[in-house]
Amino acid sequence: MMVVHPNQSVLFGQTEITYCVNACDRKTLAIHVYPDGQVVVDAPMDASHEAIAEKVKKRASWIFKQKLQFEAYPPALPQRRYVCGETHRYLGRQYRLLVNQGLVDHVKLVHGRLIVETATPDSTEKVRMLLQAWYRSRAKAVFSERYELCVRQVAKLEIPHHQGFQLRFMPNRWGSCTAQGNIILNPELIAAPKDCIDYVITHELCHVKERNHSLAFYKLLSAVMKDWELRRKRLNEMVEVRFV
Numbered sequence: 001m002m003v004v005h006p007n008q009s010v011l012f013g014q015t016e017i018t019y020c021v022n023a024c025d026r027k028t029l030a031i032h033v034y035p036d037g038q039v040v041v042d043a044p045m046d047a048s049h050e051a052i053a054e055k056v057k058k059r060a061s062w063i064f065k066q067k068l069q070f071e072a073y074p075p076a077l078p079q080r081r082y083v084c085g086e087t088h089r090y091l092g093r094q095y096r097l098l099v100n101q102g103l104v105d106h107v108k109l110v111h112g113r114l115i116v117e118t119a120t121p122d123s124t125e126k127v128r129m130l131l132q133a134w135y136r137s138r139a140k141a142v143f144s145e146r147y148e149l150c151v152r153q154v155a156k157l158e159i160p161h162h163q164g165f166q167l168r169f170m171p172n173r174w175g176s177c178t179a180q181g182n183i184i185l186n187p188e189l190i191a192a193p194k195d196c197i198d199y200v201i202t203h204e205l206c207h208v209k210e211r212n213h214s215l216a217f218y219k220l221l222s223a224v225m226k227d228w229e230l231r232r233k234r235l236n237e238m239v240e241v242r243f244v
Contacts, residue, residue: 010053012060019056023047026179029055030212033066034172035236062213070236082127088114089239090138092193099127107134132187136167139187143167143201146194147183150201153224159209165201174235175200177207192239199231 009018019031019039029052030042043052056063080086086097095114102117107130109115120126143165151161165183170176174192176184183204189197202225210217221228 008049008053010056012057015060015064017056017060017063021052024179026211028211031056031059031063032213033063033070035070036172037067037070038172039063080128082124082131088131089191090114091142091190092196092238105130107131132169135190136187139167139185139190142190142194143185143197146197147201150198150205154202154205154208157209157220157224159205159220161205161208175204177204179211181208192235196231196235196238199225199228199235203228 007018007020009016011017017039019041021041021043023043023045026042026044028044029047032040032042034040039056041052041056080088082097082099084097084099087094088097089095090109095109095112098113098115099121100115100117101119101121103119104117105119105126106117107115108117114131116127116130118126118130147165154161161181161183163182165185167187168184169188170184170186174186174189178184183201185200185204189200192200203221206217206220206224210220225231
């Protein structure tokens, strides 16, 4: 169960920090900063507004640092139109979209083109649905391969994980780890290179042991992936902040 509270804010010096609170079934507070600048606090159901505000104030320097990093990335791109000539990413490469008339609905990659065949090529909604299904299908296959590799790596740090992962399109997250240790991955992460996909999966697996973005968490992440910061930077610089 999760309860989303209206936006709240605190003052840190002369700067106001606005944040959203997700009250859910967890024992500790966790703060997230997203590429659009949104600050979200995942908090226990019984956490007081005062305790949450105090936590945000203590993490203010870190929040500002994350915001500055995201501001250096390319701006979010316009919403996709699903028409011929538009570019879409897959595993780090750009592919030009080509929509053709066809008897059977089909999506394929051929010679640098992402080709959609459908009986209704003028229906952008149909093209969107076909591409979304294709992305999900490819994500399931590729993520399964990368997940198995990452699980073997974190097992060396005594982080067991056997329940696999779930796919869910999310507006501002590449992945998440629930209080029960379930890993959720955004199918659009398939747009990123495999080393960046490994970073996201490993990041979420480390949350199985360390729930917060604490010093202990980053020590754990660094122990299993020494270049995680470079991978995160490459992910955010290469893949558009734009979702299906």
